[in-house]
Each structure stands twice: as C-alpha cells, then as structure tokens.
Amino acid sequence: MNFEKYPFEKLNELLKDIKPNDNYEPSALTIGEPQFETPKFIQNALNKSTSLLKKYPASAGLPELKEAMINFVKKRFNVTLKDKQLVTTFGTRESLFNFPQFLLFDKKEPTIAFTNPFYQIYEGAAIASRAKVIHINLTKQNKFKAKLSDKELEKCDLVILNYPNNPTSAEMTKKELGEWVKKALEFDFVLVNDECYSEIYFDESKKPSSLLEASIEVGNVDFKNVIVMNSISKRSSAPGLRSGFVAGDENILESYMQYRTYVGCASPVPLQKAAAVAWNEDFHVDEFREIYKKNFKIAKEILGITPPKATFYIWLEVEDDLEFTKNLYKEKNIKVLPGSFLGRNGMGQGYVRIALVENEEKTREILKRLKDFIDG
The missing domain is CATH 3.40.640.10 (Type I PLP-dependent aspartate aminotransferase-like (Major domain))
Incomplete structure (x- = not known):
C-alpha cells in the first residue's frame, strides 16, 4: 500500500532546516489535541479500575x-x-x-x-x-x-x-x-x-x-x-x-x-x-466549551476573525500557506498547519489551520505574536 505522508510529517520536513526565533517560547497550534488536564473524576474512575487489567x-x-x-x-x-x-x-x-x-x-x-x-x-x-x-x-x-x-x-x-x-x-x-x-x-x-x-x-x-x-x-x-x-x-x-x-x-x-x-x-x-x-x-463538557469560547473571543479581538459556530479551529486565509508557515515559525516560533497538507487537487491552498487548544493566557500571548507577524 502506498500511503501519503501524514500532514505532521510533511510539516516537520518543511520546517527541518529553519532555525526558529528563540526569543519566543515554542508554540504549536497544529494538532487537534486539547491541552487541558482530563477531569479528575474521569482519572479517578480509571485509577479505581486498574485491577481489571x-x-x-x-x-x-x-x-x-x-x-x-x-x-x-x-x-x-x-x-x-x-x-x-x-x-x-x-x-x-x-x-x-x-x-x-x-x-x-x-x-x-x-x-x-x-x-x-x-x-x-x-x-x-x-x-x-x-x-x-x-x-x-x-x-x-x-x-x-x-x-x-x-x-x-x-x-x-x-x-x-x-x-x-x-x-x-x-x-x-x-x-x-x-x-x-x-x-x-x-x-x-x-x-x-x-x-x-x-x-x-x-x-x-x-x-x-x-x-x-x-x-x-x-x-x-x-x-x-x-x-x-x-x-x-x-x-x-x-x-x-x-x-x-x-x-x-x-x-x-x-x-x-x-x-x-x-x-x-x-x-x-x-x-x-x-x-x-x-x-x-455533561458539566465538564460545558466547562471546556467555555474555554474554547473565550479563546475565540480573544481571536476575534486580536485577529479580527469571525468565530466559527463549532470546532476549535481557525481556517485562516493567507496568500501562500507554505511560505506563511515557514516564515511564521522562523520569526515567531509558532507552528501552524498548511492547508495544502490537508487537501488534494489544490484544496486547502492559501489557508492555514490553527488549533486553539491552549488556555486563555497562552492563547492570548501566541495570537498577539501571530498578529505582529501578519502586520509585518
């Protein structure tokens, strides 16, 4: 079977020869993985069940x-x-x-x-x-x-x-x-x-x-x-x-x-x-939704985007998604995912995917960096 490389592997190859600006903390807005602790009641249920291994x-x-x-x-x-x-x-x-x-x-x-x-x-x-x-x-x-x-x-x-x-x-x-x-x-x-x-x-x-x-x-x-x-x-x-x-x-x-x-x-x-x-x-899900809602409020304030009605992604339109990704990493030490890595036949080109999966404080700091880069 001849599988395509996964987008994150392609991203690593795209950025491998670039030295990011180490004046900034490394920030990855690439993967759709929530960066929040799994609620304690779920962890406790898991801990209580280990004997069932x-x-x-x-x-x-x-x-x-x-x-x-x-x-x-x-x-x-x-x-x-x-x-x-x-x-x-x-x-x-x-x-x-x-x-x-x-x-x-x-x-x-x-x-x-x-x-x-x-x-x-x-x-x-x-x-x-x-x-x-x-x-x-x-x-x-x-x-x-x-x-x-x-x-x-x-x-x-x-x-x-x-x-x-x-x-x-x-x-x-x-x-x-x-x-x-x-x-x-x-x-x-x-x-x-x-x-x-x-x-x-x-x-x-x-x-x-x-x-x-x-x-x-x-x-x-x-x-x-x-x-x-x-x-x-x-x-x-x-x-x-x-x-x-x-x-x-x-x-x-x-x-x-x-x-x-x-x-x-x-x-x-x-x-x-x-x-x-x-x-x-359900209550813990409500709490996570509030975090994402605040993150999009921050994104609207800083980037001027219209928040989506669902998901935690910004599908940001840019001139050249590959060049944008490389230069953003080089200048601001931020990783985003080029849209062209997610599509075929030209779909996704001219967009980058940004996952707002961090807490409010980190999200604000990273998006300010992103805005500075966009404003050039």
Whole structure:
C-alpha cells in the first residue's frame, strides 16, 4: 500500500532546516489535541479500575459503556437507539480506517467520496480498500459545504462527511444533512458523518445536528444506509481513553460487529470504565466549551476573525500557506498547519489551520505574536 505522508510529517520536513526565533517560547497550534488536564473524576474512575487489567476486554465493550453512549445520544440529540444500532470502538480513527474496508470488501470496483480538505485517515481507508476516490471539494464559494452531482453520487458506494468540519469549521444544518440522507437512499450508498467535533460548539440554541437526527427528520427512522461516528477525545479532553462509537443502520452494524471481533481493537477494561463515567457526565463538557469560547473571543479581538459556530479551529486565509508557515515559525516560533497538507487537487491552498487548544493566557500571548507577524 502506498500511503501519503501524514500532514505532521510533511510539516516537520518543511520546517527541518529553519532555525526558529528563540526569543519566543515554542508554540504549536497544529494538532487537534486539547491541552487541558482530563477531569479528575474521569482519572479517578480509571485509577479505581486498574485491577481489571487482568481481564481480556470483550470486542462488544462493557454493557455500562454502551449504555452510557446510548444515553449520550438520547440526551444530546433526542435519538433513541436500540442496542444493535451502536457499536463501541477504539476511538474513531480505528473505525474510520477499518469500516470502509469492511463495507467495501465484496465490491469489485468500489468508490468512496469524502470531503476535501480532509482528515487523512479517509484517504488511507480508500487506499486500503482499493477504492476509487471522488473528492467533495470544500471552497469559500460553496461555504465549505458538501455537494456532489447525481451523476457522481450514482458511482458511490460510500460517502464520508465530516460536520462540524475539520479543518474549515463549517457546519451543515439538519435540513442539509437530511438532503444527503435522501440521496443515500435514492442512490443506495452508505453515508457516514464523522461527528467527533459535535460537542465543541458555542451557542446552546444552535447546537450542531447529528446525521441521526436528520435521518429521522426525513422519515428514515431505521437509519437505513446511515452511519455516524463520534468520540470522547475532544468532548472530554481525553483522547488517551480511545473511546468512540459507530451508530446507525443495525443491518450494517451487526456484520461490522462480527468483523471487529477479528480486528482485535477492544479497549482495555479500565479505559472503558473511565469512559462510561465520562460519557454520562455533561458539566465538564460545558466547562471546556467555555474555554474554547473565550479563546475565540480573544481571536476575534486580536485577529479580527469571525468565530466559527463549532470546532476549535481557525481556517485562516493567507496568500501562500507554505511560505506563511515557514516564515511564521522562523520569526515567531509558532507552528501552524498548511492547508495544502490537508487537501488534494489544490484544496486547502492559501489557508492555514490553527488549533486553539491552549488556555486563555497562552492563547492570548501566541495570537498577539501571530498578529505582529501578519502586520509585518
């Protein structure tokens, strides 16, 4: 298999011969990893469960973890899932990579479509599935919203959306997602929405919608051809717990569950115990959202940007993303991620992705440096 280098590897190569300005503390705004301590109650649940390391974890996951995830979906999206409509996973990166391989195995010449720019695991899954790729190009002109023609959709076996979107921070409404569900039924392809940023939003009255809600809204109450994936990593600042789920069409998930028993990606029991506690609690998520909200308020004040409605990313338009990245690192010791590393066919060029995952004090200091650089 011939995989592309990961964006962070490309970044290291881009910057390897540059000596950064050591008058400033090194600052990395590149990776979507919250830089906050995982809440103590989650850590305590993990500590109390270490004796369970002696047990092999079941691929199906602990019943209490699955129940917590189903409860989360009910509380957050008002969607009631049956037990067979949700599969616990080892985060979402695992399932985003192996679900397409499982789904497309029996297809002679499979085709995957996914948003572009993108989280690179989508492309990796396409390569591993020997699938032809149709890029769903996200541009400023289409407001970074996914759209394909019927002619293109007729060719698709699997479509992967990602809303709220990484890297552009764009959203799609429930109605817009519902139109995609209709197309999935009309052209009989499986539609996945990667919803791992669904809980990083800043207006309680305008929470991001789930594809599950949209499916019900258009009458597809059994979620035929519809799958969502979500994770605790961003929600609870606990990426190390590796706790995620796949939910939706039970006919697909029944076979996928059997497939996963062979994959061997079961999460250790102590991690599952801690994750169940985290999925069941909401107040700590509110606190993290407030931090991100303050960070974007600072970004608006310093950079003059319009804060997104969800995610913790700024998709900053620049003249040349590679030169901007190199010079920013050289002059201000700040790392950002060039948009061209996240896209294909020119998508992402002229943008850099900035992850606001630090505390308020660090965010203010780094963004002031960034502003000084921009003003030149």
